[in-house]
Amino acid sequence: xxxxxxxxxxxxxMKKPIWLFGxxxxxxxxDNGFLFFKYCLEHNTQVDCYFVYDVKNFKDKKxxxxxxxxxxxxxxTRRHSQIYLKARFCIVSHGIKDAVPDIFISRKKKNVKxxxxxxxxxxxxxxxFYNSESYNKNILRFVVSSESEKEIVTNRMMPRxxxxxxxxxxxxxxxxxxxxxxxxxxELGEYIESTGYREKLSASLKFEEKxxxxxxxRVINSGLPRYDRLRELAGDIKQTKTILIFPTWRxxxxxxxxxxxxxxxxxxxxxxxxxxxxxxxxLRSKGWRILFLLHVEKDNFVQLFDxxxxxxxxxxxxxVDVQKIICQSTILITDYSSLSWDFNALNKEVVFYQFDYxxxxxxxxxxxxxxxxxxxxxxxxxxxxIESIGNKLxxxxxxxxxxxxxSLPSSCSAKLLDSISNIKKKIYFFVYNxxxxxxxxxxxxxxxxxxxxxxxxxxxxxxxxxxxxxxxGLHPGIRVTHCYDARRNIYxxxxxxxxxxxxxxxxxxxxxxxxxxxxxxxxxxxDNLSFLTDVKLLRKIKNxxxxxxxxxxxSINIMLAKWTNSTVKVIAQEHRYFDAHSKSMQDSIKKYYSxxxxxxxxxxxxKSVYEKQVGGKIIIAPNGTHCPESPVKLNNEFIEIAxxxxxxxxxxxxxxxVTLKQIDLLILAADILKKQECNISLNIYGHGELKAxxxxxxxxxxxxxxxxxxxxxxxxxxxxxxxDLCVLxxxxxxxxxxxxxxxxEAVPIVCFDIDYGPKxxxxxxxxxxxxxxxxxxxxxxxxxxxIDNPDVYKEMCYRSHEHIKNxxxxxxxxxxxxxxxxxxx
Numbered sequence: 001x002x003x004x005x006x007x008x009x010x011x012x013x014m015k016k017p018i019w020l021f022g023x024x025x026x027x028x029x030x031d032n033g034f035l036f037f038k039y040c041l042e043h044n045t046q047v048d049c050y051f052v053y054d055v056k057n058f059k060d061k062k063x064x065x066x067x068x069x070x071x072x073x074x075x076x077t078r079r080h081s082q083i084y085l086k087a088r089f090c091i092v093s094h095g096i097k098d099a100v101p102d103i104f105i106s107r108k109k110k111n112v113k114x115x116x117x118x119x120x121x122x123x124x125x126x127x128x129f130y131n132s133e134s135y136n137k138n139i140l141r142f143v144v145s146s147e148s149e150k151e152i153v154t155n156r157m158m159p160r161x162x163x164x165x166x167x168x169x170x171x172x173x174x175x176x177x178x179x180x181x182x183x184x185x186x187e188l189g190e191y192i193e194s195t196g197y198r199e200k201l202s203a204s205l206k207f208e209e210k211x212x213x214x215x216x217x218r219v220i221n222s223g224l225p226r227y228d229r230l231r232e233l234a235g236d237i238k239q240t241k242t243i244l245i246f247p248t249w250r251x252x253x254x255x256x257x258x259x260x261x262x263x264x265x266x267x268x269x270x271x272x273x274x275x276x277x278x279x280x281x282x283l284r285s286k287g288w289r290i291l292f293l294l295h296v297e298k299d300n301f302v303q304l305f306d307x308x309x310x311x312x313x314x315x316x317x318x319x320v321d322v323q324k325i326i327c328q329s330t331i332l333i334t335d336y337s338s339l340s341w342d343f344n345a346l347n348k349e350v351v352f353y354q355f356d357y358x359x360x361x362x363x364x365x366x367x368x369x370x371x372x373x374x375x376x377x378x379x380x381x382x383x384x385x386i387e388s389i390g391n392k393l394x395x396x397x398x399x400x401x402x403x404x405x406x407s408l409p410s411s412c413s414a415k416l417l418d419s420i421s422n423i424k425k426k427i428y429f430f431v432y433n434x435x436x437x438x439x440x441x442x443x444x445x446x447x448x449x450x451x452x453x454x455x456x457x458x459x460x461x462x463x464x465x466x467x468x469x470x471x472x473g474l475h476p477g478i479r480v481t482h483c484y485d486a487r488r489n490i491y492x493x494x495x496x497x498x499x500x501x502x503x504x505x506x507x508x509x510x511x512x513x514x515x516x517x518x519x520x521x522x523x524x525x526x527d528n529l530s531f532l533t534d535v536k537l538l539r540k541i542k543n544x545x546x547x548x549x550x551x552x553x554x555s556i557n558i559m560l561a562k563w564t565n566s567t568v569k570v571i572a573q574e575h576r577y578f579d580a581h582s583k584s585m586q587d588s589i590k591k592y593y594s595x596x597x598x599x600x601x602x603x604x605x606x607k608s609v610y611e612k613q614v615g616g617k618i619i620i621a622p623n624g625t626h627c628p629e630s631p632v633k634l635n636n637e638f639i640e641i642a643x644x645x646x647x648x649x650x651x652x653x654x655x656x657x658v659t660l661k662q663i664d665l666l667i668l669a670a671d672i673l674k675k676q677e678c679n680i681s682l683n684i685y686g687h688g689e690l691k692a693x694x695x696x697x698x699x700x701x702x703x704x705x706x707x708x709x710x711x712x713x714x715x716x717x718x719x720x721x722x723x724d725l726c727v728l729x730x731x732x733x734x735x736x737x738x739x740x741x742x743x744x745e746a747v748p749i750v751c752f753d754i755d756y757g758p759k760x761x762x763x764x765x766x767x768x769x770x771x772x773x774x775x776x777x778x779x780x781x782x783x784x785x786x787i788d789n790p791d792v793y794k795e796m797c798y799r800s801h802e803h804i805k806n807x808x809x810x811x812x813x814x815x816x817x818x819x820x821x822x823x824x825x
Contacts, residue, residue: 016048019420020087020113022098023120026054026075029063030321032118032143033093036225039413041071044421050083052099059319076101084113089140089420091116096135114140114457116420119224121338122406123152124373126248127365129159131211132477140423140457142214143416145223145341146407152367154213162211169205176201203715207469211476217455220419223412227345230323234346237327241288243389244329245270248337249295252363261301269355272382274308274315279386284312286393291316291325331392332376333385336360340375344404349392350376353385375405425569425825426457426547430537430556432525434462434470434480437687437712438656439737440552440575443623445472450814452478461540463533463556471714483536484512486528508532519555522582544568548821551596554581554589561595569824572596573621576734577756578609590614597824600817602735603760619820624813625740627805632721633746633797648681649787652723652747654716654738655730657688662729664697665776669727671701672780678787680706685719687712720745724793725786731774733757740808743767743800748793750782761808767800
């Protein structure tokens, strides 16, 4: 059905980008969604703009009279789905239902388009529960009206479940540390420490903390479009002696019937205020009046306030032009409503009446830290409120004496339009397994995270999925699409399943039995691929449109070159040197890489070879890593301790347990160092088919007391911070993420003097030492030299960090990649 709709749109040859606007479930045309739609319609000829409205429930028909029917869409119609499928953005003020057809929310959640969330207020006085994962990770931009609001959105805003999870994890960590420090529970504390439980809690806490807020690069501080109209109206509408009373809505009253509503503190408090004889008499004597505006969510109860109506009290519903009323009014009395900021934008008086503050704060919460955060005086009981109003009337309020706390540009809509127009094309990273561990995974994670925080729309397409979450720190706000879920029993066939799910699992099981046809048979991980992964990956590739696709495997690069349409720009990342590929793979690269727009390589040597063998646009794009400003190793005391007589010199090696890595040579070097009575500890981390052989080698040499063969790890930075030296023994290394990651933590390198990666990354005597190729005796000598010469070692630690900071930090490498991307936009 949806493919058919897309083809119908294609047949009409719509060339301009489409922006789809909406507000308040299509019921109104008076807030930011409609006002910004009108502005874009008048000022942006480069896009096609459409506004969604609900025919049955729409309240502002007159406002649509000046809009062409071509730009108006009836909600949940066939045309709505057609336009939505081709839309670049959905621009909404209340939520995704403002612009997204219901069918895509209830049944096609993965098809939610990028969201520009305008908001319909200012976040301060009530908590908002969005974060980077909201709307299936599709909030591309979030609009705010001040730097203080931006700070809330980026650093404090989160869903309730994340807030609860954070509190629970912090409590568990506190309880754990209290138990460990309890002298009477030493044995139990030591046991818990030995299980690694605290490390798991800390990792979980760090992961949850990443879910707080929206990345700063995705937040636009432009102010709300309705402020533009508000300021225009203020110049035309005369201010009168009017007090507007506008209470915010309480969600916990949503299901109340009329009787329950009347019995609520909300109704009782406002009914009492509006019928207060002292207040009414004073207002009458001074020529003032009250407008009481009930929130649109409960204007069906407006008749319950009929008894308070009088010559000075008027009760109105939400079906009015609120902005005109704001301009007419002089004072606002509210409790927690963000309408207070609209008054503040016009330098008008705001008074807060918070009779239920404790209850409200417990149920909804706010981002208020102290009383000074309120942009007006606060009162908690009716008597003090009325006394305050009397004093204000006596002093004859002058708007010019008040000051707005919003940082609004001359035109909020113009700044917002400019920001949205400058959003770049979506970027897809295609990787074998983003859920795994390895150099390519770390590289993709680093690039994707950096681009995401800068505001790019980023998605990672992983051919396989092997765990619940990516292990290398991918930002939780980045969407990940997988082609095959390799977790155990995920596609288990069970006769008790529904017919649809059973059929799906049968198809998946059947297609998984056939070998891959799309991937080259010489790909290192070919045995883990199948015809199923081909089908799903090619389907994803064929559906790409007007974006940038970055491949990280030769077979994927070839598929992107062959199967993407002309609107897709392809970057083929090469993470291996040319001769590392088989002859058959080299032939395929020569044949198809010309179909890529750019091929990136890691070193100058790679560039020379690929230019000769492949041709086309070859660009050097080295990998990068996180580079702390002050690594632990640069603490003088730490470096000095490394060379104390009884101090163990900690050596680390990270790599797969395969023949290419030659870890057996490192173990032989360790044997030499032990015989020289060097006090070393060698920890090796990795995975692979040779692990058992390496463990046996350690036992045969009697090195169990100083050499440990460990499994693969996720947190490599922590390992380096606790190490003195990193050693590589690979027979070949395309780049060597291990080198730059170790150097970033001021840990020098000892490696063999091989070509490509180490040739450029390790400068002998600066950030490491090079031993003669595959001579483990010389390797041991280089390690021994650094142990015996603390001054040389100390200087090398400093230079290692500076080398990475100046050349291979994430910022440096990611900016380089962004520059490459910008040449294709």
